[in-house]
Each structure stands twice: as C-alpha cells, then as structure tokens.
Amino acid sequence: MKKVLFGLLIVTCFAFSKGEPKIETYNYGQNGxxxxxxxxxxxxxxSTFNSKMTIRQDIARRLYDLYLANKLQSNKKVTVDGAEADVTGKCVIRKKNSLTAVDFYYEEVAWNTGLKEVYKNTLQQ
Incomplete structure (x- = not known):
C-alpha cells in the first residue's frame, strides 16, 4: 500500500510540475x-513602443527610476522588472538641449504566470 501511495505521489508531482514556459508571439502593441x-x-x-496595455505605465515608471539612477545606457538591451511581468527590450536615449527622450522598445514580456510573449513585427517579413 505504501508503494502505491508513493508511486501516486511521484506521478502527481510530475503532472503538476512547472515545465518550460509557454512562448507566444504578438505583433500588436501600444506606442506612445x-x-x-x-x-x-x-x-x-x-516613451514605449510595442508595449502591452496593462503594464505600460508600470514599466515606464520603472524605466524613469532606472534613468534617474544612471542605470540605463543608450542602444543597449535592458530587462525591467515590473509588478506583473519582466520586460526585456532595447533602450534608446536621445538628448537635445534640456530635453531628454528615453525610448523603450519591447522585445519580450515574461509574465509572472509563466507565459512568455515575444514581439514579432510582421511587416518586416
């Protein structure tokens, strides 16, 4: 009886274990x-480009905080840890006189649920 329960426990562990994250592509996003x-x-x-609507404000605020802490470099990939998802993308910083533009292009969104979304531009193919 103990062997049956132990075997059932092992099978249950494998059935409910986290596997590889599910990866999906998206070709839409908010720009602005x-x-x-x-x-x-x-x-x-x-400004954010190709962003997901539900997390764009949170990611923009965290990008601003990273910029103030001098942790952003222009034309480099950066990962921003958000409340609902971690976003990886390219950051471009442009300065002109007293105006600074921080542009962030979403490339990958890793949601806390395990879903991973990758931006794929269908116009370039």
Whole structure:
C-alpha cells in the first residue's frame, strides 16, 4: 500500500510540475509617451513602443527610476522588472538641449504566470 501511495505521489508531482514556459508571439502593441517629468536638468520623456496595455505605465515608471539612477545606457538591451511581468527590450536615449527622450522598445514580456510573449513585427517579413 505504501508503494502505491508513493508511486501516486511521484506521478502527481510530475503532472503538476512547472515545465518550460509557454512562448507566444504578438505583433500588436501600444506606442506612445507614457511619462513626462520635469527636473532641474530639464524635461524627461519616457516613451514605449510595442508595449502591452496593462503594464505600460508600470514599466515606464520603472524605466524613469532606472534613468534617474544612471542605470540605463543608450542602444543597449535592458530587462525591467515590473509588478506583473519582466520586460526585456532595447533602450534608446536621445538628448537635445534640456530635453531628454528615453525610448523603450519591447522585445519580450515574461509574465509572472509563466507565459512568455515575444514581439514579432510582421511587416518586416
């Protein structure tokens, strides 16, 4: 009887274990200015491209915080840890006089549920 229960326990563990995350592609997203902030150095505008609607404000705020902490570099990939998902993308920083534009292009969204979404532009194919 113990062997049967132990075997059932093992089978249940394998059945409910987390496997590889499910990966999906998406070819739509929101583009636009998410945050405009004024500081002593000038105006900072955070824009996101190909973003997911539900997390775009949270990610923009965290990008702004990373920029203020000097942890962003232009034309580099960066991963932003959000409340609902972690987003990987390319960050482009442009400066002109007292205006700074921080543009973030979503490439990959890893949701806390285990789903992973990858942006795929269908126009380039």
């Amino acid at each position: 200015m998410e945050l405009v902030a004024r500081s002593k150095k000038g105006v900072i505008i955070v």
